[in-house]
Amino acid sequence: MSDMTYRPLGRCGTKVSAFSLGGWTTFGGSITDEAFTREILHAAYEAGVNFFDIADVYAIGAAETIMGKxxxxxxxxxxxISSKCYWPMSEDVNDRGLSRKHIFESVEASLKRIGTDYLDILFCHRYDEETPLEETVRAMDDLVRQGKVLYWGTSEWTGAQLxxxxAIADDRHAYGPQVEQPQYNLLVRGKVEDDVQPAAEDLGMGLVVWSPLASGLLTGKYDDAVPxxxxLARIDWLREQLFEGEGRDKVRxxxxxxxGAGCTRTQLALAxxxxxxxxxxxxxxxxxLPQLEENLGAAAVEITDEVRSALNALFPSVAGT
Ligand SMILES: NC(=O)c1ccc[n+]([C@@H]2O[C@H](COP(=O)([O-])OP(=O)(O)OC[C@H]3O[C@@H](n4cnc5c(N)ncnc54)[C@H](OP(=O)(O)O)[C@@H]3O)[C@@H](O)[C@H]2O)c1
Structure with a gap:
């Protein structure tokens, strides 16, 4: 029997699995085999995963295509099913950002590539300093009213931006963002805990968090070398950022x-x-598949007060990170 539990996205009726599966750098990127992609996604579904996170920019559309299939x-x-828009999809000046034009064109392209009539969630993949926030809120509200998007969300926005x-949405009786997607893991906690989570809670928003294993660092696979x-062998900037930092000592x-908790480091970090x-x-x-199976095993791991204190001592929350 699956240990998966389901949680609302803040104050809303729709529930997502406590562990979901995303496609950044993997599906359509380092993994291009359709049958293998299907095997992993279906194994996740069989284990109770109902939420699959994609973005237009992942492998420049290829993640949406292969995961959609x-x-x-x-x-x-x-x-x-979620997708995202914001990052440039081409050299074109309007093929990026959170303008009404790009949001509308982006969602049409995402729906086609994924092969679905609607997205459950469309995330603004970053905050767009060049577009008035009101324009973005109104465009998102229109998409929700058209039924092309059920909820909209944000990614890496600050508490003040949320x-x-x-405030704009309330003023105009428009739908506001329902879910924020920040990076959150034992090594990167400060911004979420000090700023984003309190704002999300006040606003009735859920949090769905990315890179929970710090791109694999928290598994211990990089303890001695880069396999x-x-x-990290494939992506230079991530290797420079993660392999050289002090994180590895803490992970060891x-x-x-x-x-003590009777699980792997991977499962402990995820739980x-x-x-x-x-x-x-x-x-x-x-x-x-073995990675997926190990990771989903986190659903059965209980974080006791003792374990939480030990993790807080080793990985303190650092302001601004
Ligand atoms: N909103 C955003 O800006 C944003 C940014 C990043 C990610 N995301 C979302 O969050 C999702 C998850 O992020 P993430 O992929 O960075 O998560 P992560 O859990 O931090 O890293 C996953 C990677 O670590 C390695 N790994 C995972 N489990 C392992 C295990 N049990 N043993 C050994 N290695 C293991 C695998 O890479 P290798 O096998 O290749 O080493 C895997 O692709 C993404 O797919 C995407 O949907 C969103």
Whole structure:
């Protein structure tokens, strides 16, 4: 029997699985085999995952295409499918950002590539300093009213930006953002805990969090070296950022806490994220079935007060990170 639980996206009726699956750098990117993609997505679904997170920009549309194909033979009503817009999709001056023009054109292209009539969630993939917030809120509200998008969300917005979006939406009886998608893991906690989570809670928004394993660092796979067939071997800027930092010493020290909790470091990091206040879903990334299986095992791990204290001591929340 699956240990999966389901949680609302803040104050709304739709529920997402506490662990979901995303496609950044993987599907359509490092994994281009359709049958293999299908195998991983279907295994996740069989284990109770109902939320699949995509973005237009992941492999420049290829993630939407390959994940859409893999999801096509599952019942659409049982799935919560998201995509995102903001990052440039071409050199064109308007093929980016959160203007009304780009949002409308982007969602049409995403629906076609995924092969669905509607997105459950459309995320603004960053805050757009060049577009008036009111224009974005109105465009999103129109998409919701058209039924092309059921909820809209944000990614990496500050608490103040979320509050402004809700103030504009309230003034105009428009739909405000329902869910924020920040990075959140044992090594990157400060901004979420000090700013984003309190704002989201006030506004009735859910949080679905990305890179819960810090791109794999928290698994311990990078303790000694960068394995050949790994994300940090493939992506130079991530290797420079993560492999050289002080994170690896802490990850090594985490082994004892995981042993005490009777699980792997990977499962401990994921279960910790899922147990933090305000989290609707922890978005997993996986490049193999054994990885997926290990990660989903986090659903059965309980974070006791003792374990939480030990993790807080090793990975303190640092303001601004
Ligand atoms: N909104 C945003 O700006 C944003 C940004 C990033 C991600 N996201 C979303 O969040 C999702 C998850 O992020 P993420 O992929 O960075 O998550 P992550 O859990 O931090 O990293 C996942 C990667 O770590 C490695 N890994 C995972 N489980 C493992 C295991 N059990 N043992 C060993 N290695 C393991 C795999 O890479 P290798 O096997 O290749 O090493 C896997 O692709 C993305 O797919 C995307 O949907 C959103």
């Amino acid at each position: 893999a999801l096509a033979d599952l019942p659409r009503r049982n799935l919560v 509050r402004s979006a809700h 050949d067939d790994s994300r 020290a985490m082994t004892e806490i995981a042993e 910790w994220a899922a147990a933090q206040p305000g989290i609707s879903s922890v978005i997993l990334g996986a490049t193999s």
